[in-house]
Structure formats: structure tokens, C-alpha cells
Amino acid sequence: MTTDGRPTAPGGAGGAGGAGGAVVELSIPVQADLVVLARLTAATVASRAGFGIEEVEDLRLAVEELCLSLVGPDDEGRLRFAYQQTDDAVTITCTFEPEEAGEPEGPGGPEGAGESGGAGQSGGTDQSGTGGDTRPEEELSLRILDALVDEHGRDGDGRGAVAWLRKRRALQSI
Amino acid sequence: MDQTFEITENEAGGLPVVSVAGEIDVATAPQLRDRLQAQVAAGNATIGVDLLDVTFLDSTALGVLVGALKRCREAGGDLRLVMAEPRILKVFEITGLTGVFSIYATVDEAREGGR
Numbered sequence: 001m002t003t004d005g006r007p008t009a010p011g012g013a014g015g016a017g018g019a020g021g022a023v024v025e026l027s028i029p030v031q032a033d034l035v036v037l038a039r040l041t042a043a044t045v046a047s048r049a050g051f052g053i054e055e056v057e058d059l060r061l062a063v064e065e066l067c068l069s070l071v072g073p074d075d076e077g078r079l080r081f082a083y084q085q086t087d088d089a090v091t092i093t094c095t096f097e098p099e100e101a102g103e104p105e106g107p108g109g110p111e112g113a114g115e116s117g118g119a120g121q122s123g124g125t126d127q128s129g130t131g132g133d134t135r136p137e138e139e140l141s142l143r144i145l146d147a148l149v150d151e152h153g154r155d156g157d158g159r160g161a162v163a164w165l166r167k168r169r170a171l172q173s174i
Numbered sequence: 175m176d177q178t179f180e181i182t183e184n185e186a187g188g189l190p191v192v193s194v195a196g197e198i199d200v201a202t203a204p205q206l207r208d209r210l211q212a213q214v215a216a217g218n219a220t221i222g223v224d225l226l227d228v229t230f231l232d233s234t235a236l237g238v239l240v241g242a243l244k245r246c247r248e249a250g251g252d253l254r255l256v257m258a259e260p261r262i263l264k265v266f267e268i269t270g271l272t273g274v275f276s277i278y279a280t281v282d283e284a285r286e287g288g289r
Binding site for chain 1: 197201236271
């Protein structure tokens with residue numbers, strides 16, 4: 001369920017951990033074939049947190065949808081992910097930093113390399129034909145997040161937009 | 175990053191079947207979209223999509239399938255999905271798409287589906 005209660009732990013884009021868990025950070029260019037890295041990291045963090053296989057798979061899909069909810073078809077820039085494990089949950093925060101923002105770059109260096117297509121959903125949308133189809137994936141994406149995680153939300157549009165999710169471990173996994 | 179992604183096309187008893195293996199995500203979904211569009215453009219109004227070997231599928235993939243379904247129906251046909259993996263079925267269930275697509279457990283059932 002979407003809530004207004006943003007997690008405080010990530011402390012914005014790549015903050016240094018809150019109470020309880022270590023924070024794993026990932027920064028990637030907005031590039032469709034790199035989104036898999038966000039999924040892999042989510043799966044690794046969830047596994048280390050003791051999540052069951054089914055929950056790990058849920059989180060893998062959820063983080064993909066989180067990413068897709070932030071970036072549009074023509075967006076360029078970086079996506080910064082912060083993964084935090086706490087006692088019974090994993091919280092993932094994704095921040096979209098548009099290329100034009102001129103914000104300081106991380107150790108990954110300046111982007112621009114390999115901008116072979118944004119990670120936005122137009123990559124897969126059936127857009128041929130007249131007028132362009134609407135993007136049903138946006139609604140589908142929300143339904144997936146609603147079903148797979150305990151909480152999720154989003155702040156801001158475009159520049160500096162942040163989306164986050166939190167998934168708690170099932171009781172039998174604790 | 176999509177080394178395991180593969181699309182093949184064949185025919186099962188007169189039903190054109192597009193078989194997908196691997197992960198259908200924002201990076202690979204455009205390939206599926208192109209194949210399905212080509213099938214419809216070639217005059218195939220009813221198409222089977224074999225998802226038995228798909229290991230991951232996101233909303234982008236769903237968008238491609240919904241778009242293809244629309245085109246098939248506009249052409250007087252249907253898009254018949256084949257899937258058995260619970261994780262893949264789950265994605266269709268939670269998005270309410272099980273009531274939209276014709277879903278079969280095997281390619282043979284999909285072939286017989288409209289009869």
C-alpha cells in the first residue's frame with residue numbers, strides 16, 4: 001500500500017544508514033540493460049537479510065517497477081539506489097538524477113557513455129500505430145508494487161524524484 | 175546483460191508460436207514487441223506466445239503483450255499465452271490480466287484453445 005511515511009533510514013540519496021542496518025548503494029546510468037544490476041543487488045541484499053526465495057523474487061520485481069516508475073522514455077541521467085536491511089525489513093530508495101542537474105558525480109564518473117536508450121517504459125511499450133498507445137504499464141506497475149511490498153511511495157517529479165519501497169520479512173522467514 | 179534471452183518462432187498445428195526464454199524486462203521487451211508486430215503484419219491474427227521458459231517478467235513486458243493482444247483482436251484474432259511457472263502467473267494475477275488474456279498451460283492446449 002502506498003503511504004506517505006517515507007523511510008528515514010536512507011537519508012536521501014545514499015545517506016549513511018539509519019538505525020540497524022548497513023546501507024548498500026548502487027549508482028547506474030539510466031540505461032535499460034543496466035537495470036538488471038538493481039535487481040541483482042536487491043536479490044543479494046534480501047537473501048542476506050534472510051528473506052525466503054519467494055520474497056527475494058518479489059523484491060527483484062518490485063525494485064524494477066520502482067525504477068520504471070521514476071524514469072521516462074527520454075530521460076537521461078543516473079539512478080541511485082540505497083538498499084538498507086533492518087531487523088525485519090529491506091528498504092530500497094531510488095533517486096533519479098537527471099543529466100541536466102549538474103550535481104556532483106559519484107565515483108562512477110560522468111555519465112553519457114552508453115546512453116543507448118533510457119530505462120523508461122517506452123522501450124517495451126507497443127507504440128507503433130497512430131497516435132501512440134497509452135502506457136498501461138504505469139497502472140500495472142503500481143498494482144505490482146501494491147501487491148509485492150508492504151509500503152511504497154514517491155516524492156517529486158522529474159529532477160531529483162525519489163521513489164522508495166519497504167518489504168518486511170514473512171514471519172516464517174524470521 | 176540479456177545473454178540468456180532468446181526468442182524463437184515456430185508453428186504448432188497451424189498456430190504461429192513465438193517462444194521466449196529468459197528475462198523479459200525493459201531491455202529485452204522491445205525485441206518481443208518487434209517479433210509480435212511482425213507476426214501480425216505477416217497476417218497472423220492469432221498468435222501463441224510460449225512463456226514456459228521465461229524466468230522474469232515486468233510491467234514493460236506486460237505492456238508489450240497487452241499491445242499485441244490489442245492488435246491481434248483488431249485483426250480478428252487473439253493472443254494466446256502459454257505459461258505454467260507460478261511466479262509468472264502471479265504477475266498476471268496481481269495485475270488482473272488473467273481475465274484479459276487467454277492463458278494455457280501448454281502449447282498444445284493453446285493450439286486447441288479456439289476450437
